[in-house]
Amino acid sequence: MSRQDPTHLRSYRWYGPDxxxxxxxRSRARQSGxxxxxFAGKPVVGILNTWTDLNSCHLHFKTTVEAIKRGVLQEGxxxxxxxxxxxxxxxxxxxxxxxxxxxxxxxxxxxRANPVDAAVLLGxxxxxxxxxxxxxxxxxxxxxxxxxxxxxxxxxxxxVLGSGADVWKYWDExxxxxxxxxxxxxIEGGIARSPGHCMTMGTAATMTALAETMGFxxxxxxxxxxxxxxxxxxxxxxGRQAVRNAxxxxxxxELATRKAFENAVVVDMALGGSTNAIVHLLAMAGRAGINFxxxxxxxxxxxxxxLADLRPSGRFLMxxxxxxxxxxxxxxxxxxxxxxxxxxxxxxxxxxxxxxxxVFNDEVIRNCDNPLADDGGTAVLRGNLAPDGAVxxxxxATPELLQHTGPAVVFExxxxxxxxxxxxxxxxxxxxxxxxxxxxxxxxxxxxEWGMLPIPKKLLEQGVRDMxxxxxxxxxGTSYGTCVLHIAxxxxxxxxxxxxxxxxxxxxxxxxxxxxxxxxxxxxxxxLAASDERTIAYARGYTKxxxxxxxxxxxxxxxxxxxxxxPTPEPEIH
Ligand code: FES
Numbered sequence: 001m002s003r004q005d006p007t008h009l010r011s012y013r014w015y016g017p018d019x020x021x022x023x024x025x026r027s028r029a030r031q032s033g034x035x036x037x038x039f040a041g042k043p044v045v046g047i048l049n050t051w052t053d054l055n056s057c058h059l060h061f062k063t064t065v066e067a068i069k070r071g072v073l074q075e076g077x078x079x080x081x082x083x084x085x086x087x088x089x090x091x092x093x094x095x096x097x098x099x100x101x102x103x104x105x106x107x108x109x110x111x112r113a114n115p116v117d118a119a120v121l122l123g124x125x126x127x128x129x130x131x132x133x134x135x136x137x138x139x140x141x142x143x144x145x146x147x148x149x150x151x152x153x154x155x156x157x158x159x160v161l162g163s164g165a166d167v168w169k170y171w172d173e174x175x176x177x178x179x180x181x182x183x184x185x186x187i188e189g190g191i192a193r194s195p196g197h198c199m200t201m202g203t204a205a206t207m208t209a210l211a212e213t214m215g216f217x218x219x220x221x222x223x224x225x226x227x228x229x230x231x232x233x234x235x236x237x238x239g240r241q242a243v244r245n246a247x248x249x250x251x252x253x254e255l256a257t258r259k260a261f262e263n264a265v266v267v268d269m270a271l272g273g274s275t276n277a278i279v280h281l282l283a284m285a286g287r288a289g290i291n292f293x294x295x296x297x298x299x300x301x302x303x304x305x306x307l308a309d310l311r312p313s314g315r316f317l318m319x320x321x322x323x324x325x326x327x328x329x330x331x332x333x334x335x336x337x338x339x340x341x342x343x344x345x346x347x348x349x350x351x352x353x354x355x356x357x358x359v360f361n362d363e364v365i366r367n368c369d370n371p372l373a374d375d376g377g378t379a380v381l382r383g384n385l386a387p388d389g390a391v392x393x394x395x396x397a398t399p400e401l402l403q404h405t406g407p408a409v410v411f412e413x414x415x416x417x418x419x420x421x422x423x424x425x426x427x428x429x430x431x432x433x434x435x436x437x438x439x440x441x442x443x444x445x446x447x448x449e450w451g452m453l454p455i456p457k458k459l460l461e462q463g464v465r466d467m468x469x470x471x472x473x474x475x476x477g478t479s480y481g482t483c484v485l486h487i488a489x490x491x492x493x494x495x496x497x498x499x500x501x502x503x504x505x506x507x508x509x510x511x512x513x514x515x516x517x518x519x520x521x522x523x524x525x526x527x528l529a530a531s532d533e534r535t536i537a538y539a540r541g542y543t544k545x546x547x548x549x550x551x552x553x554x555x556x557x558x559x560x561x562x563x564x565x566x567p568t569p570e571p572e573i574h
Contacts, residue, residue, distance in 0.1 A: 071239025124148025164478020269376025274477025440490025
C-alpha cells in the first residue's frame with residue numbers, strides 16, 4: 001500500500017470524500033482544534049486505553065498513553081485516545097472473567113465503528129490482554145499491544161513478597177494462627193508497592209509474554225517493569241510502529257496463525273505460566289478461525305522443558321526475569337522449539353527480533369539441558385469426570401499428590417464452601433479430595449478463580465498445606481497447589497461433577513492424564529437424572545447474555561456468536 005495515497009487509508013472514508021457526511025466529520029475534527037495539517041491524509045491511530053482509578057495495575061497508563069501519542073505524532077499519524085472498560089482483576093465482581101468478552105466486544109466494535117487505521121491496545125491486568133487481542137483479531141485492523149509491565153517487588157520485614165502467591169501463603173498461616181493481625185496489616189502494606197500488573201508469573205505476566213511471543217508487541221516490552229523508563233520508550237515506539245502498520249500491516253489475523261499459537265503454548269510451558277492462558281488462547285484461536293484445542297496444549301507441554309524459575313512455580317519475580325535478559329533471552333535460548341519464521345508487528349520475524357538476546361542469569365532462566373522440569377508445567381486430564389477435559393498446573397503442585405485416590409468431600413457451591421470449610425465437624429482428612437461445583441462459566445457465572453479451594457482450618461492446624469482439589473472453576477495464575485481446574489462440561493451444564501457424592505472415590509493420575517470418579521456409569525447417569533436442575537435465572541442484562549451464550553472451558557468461554565473469522569462488513573458511511 002502506498003504511503004502517499006491517503007485514499008488507501010480506512011479513515012479516508014470518514015474524512016476524505018467531498019460529501020455531506022465527510023464535511024460533518026471534518027468540521028467536528030476542527031471542533032477539536034485540529035486543522036488540515038493535523039488530520040488530512042494522516043493515519044489515525046486509535047489508542048484503546050484501559051486506564052481507570054479502579055484498576056491499580058493500569059494507573060500509569062495516563063502517562064503511557066502520552067508516550068504512545070508522541071510516537072504517533074513523530075511518525076506522521078494522528079493519535080486518538082479511546083477509553084474502554086478495564087475489568088481490573090481485584091475489584092471487578094463477581095469475577096473479571098465475566099467481563100473479558102464484554103471488553104473484547106467493546107474493543108472490536110470501537111475499532112470498527114470509528115475512523116481507525118491502526119490500533120494500539122493498552123492492557124496488562126489479567127483479562128485485558130486476551131480481551132483486547134480477541135477484539136482486535138475480530139476487527140481485522142492492524143494492532144499493536146502495549147503491556148503495562150509488572151509492578152516492583154513486594155517487601156515485608158526484609159522478605160521479598162510476590163503478588164497473589166504470598167497472599168495465599170500468609171493467609172493460610174493467619175488462619176492457622178501463626179500470624180498476628182499487625183503482621184498481616186504490614187504484609188497488606190508491602191505487597192503492592194507501585195502501579196503495574198502482578199509481578200509473579202500469574203495470568204498478567206503470562207498473557208503479556210504470550211502476546212509478545214505471538215508478535216503483537218514491540219520486542220522486549222512485556223518484560224519491562226511498569227516503572228522502568230524503557231516502558232515509555234517502547235510505548236512511543238509502539239506509536240511510531242502503529243503509523244507504519246496503518247499503511248503496511250500486518251493485520252492481527254496475519255499474526256494469529258497456528259504456528260503463533262503453538263509458539264505461545266511452548267513459551268507458556270517454559271515459563272510455568274498461568275492455567276488461565278489455556279482458556280484465553282483457545283478463545284483467541286476461535287476468533288482467528290484456527291483449529292486449536294486442549295490436546296495441542298498437552299502435546300506441547302510433554303515436550304517443552306520448564307526453564308523459568310518464577311513464582312508461583314519457582315523462586316524469582318518478574319524484575320529478576322527482566323534482569324536475566326527477559327522474554328527475548330528466553331526465546332533465543334529455546335529457539336529450536338519455536339517457529340522462528342512467524343511475522344511480528346515490527347515487520348521482522350520472531351527469529352530476527354530475538355537474535356543476539358542473551359541470558360544473564362542461568363538460575364532465573366535455565367539452560368535447556370538443565371531445566372527445572374523436563375516437561376511443561378500444565379497437563380490436560382480426561383476421564384469420566386472430565387470427558388471434555390480438565391487442567392492441572394502440576395509444576396505448582398505437590399509431587400506426592402499427582403497420583404492420588406481419595407474420598408470426595410463435596411461443596412455444592414462457593415457459599416456452601418465458605419460456610420463449612422472451617423467447620424470443626426467437617427469430615428475431612430489430608431487424603432480427602434475437595435470438590436467444588438457450580439463454579440464454571442454458567443454455574444457461577446463467569447468461572448471465577450475459586451479453584452484453589454482453601455485447606456480446611458483443622459487440617460491447616462495439623463500442618464497440612466496441600467491436598468487434591470477439583471472444580472469447574474479457574475484459579476489465579478498466582479495460585480498453587482494440587483488443584484484440578486476447568487472441568488468440562490461443568491456441573492451446571494450436566495457434567496459428571498454434578499453427580500459426585502461425599503465419600504465417592506476420585507482418582508487423579510497426572511502422568512496417565514486421568515481424572516476418574518469410581519462410580520459405575522449407570523449410577524452416574526441415575527444420579528444426574530435425579531439431581532435437581534440448578535436454576536440459572538438472569539431475567540435481563542449482560543449476565544443473561546453471558547449465561548445464554550458462553551461456551552465451555554474447552555472452547556475458551558467466548559460467546560458462541562463471536563467465534564469464527566467470518567468478516568464483518570465495514571460500517572456504511574452515509
Ligand atoms: Fe492486575 Fe494481578 S491484579 S494483574
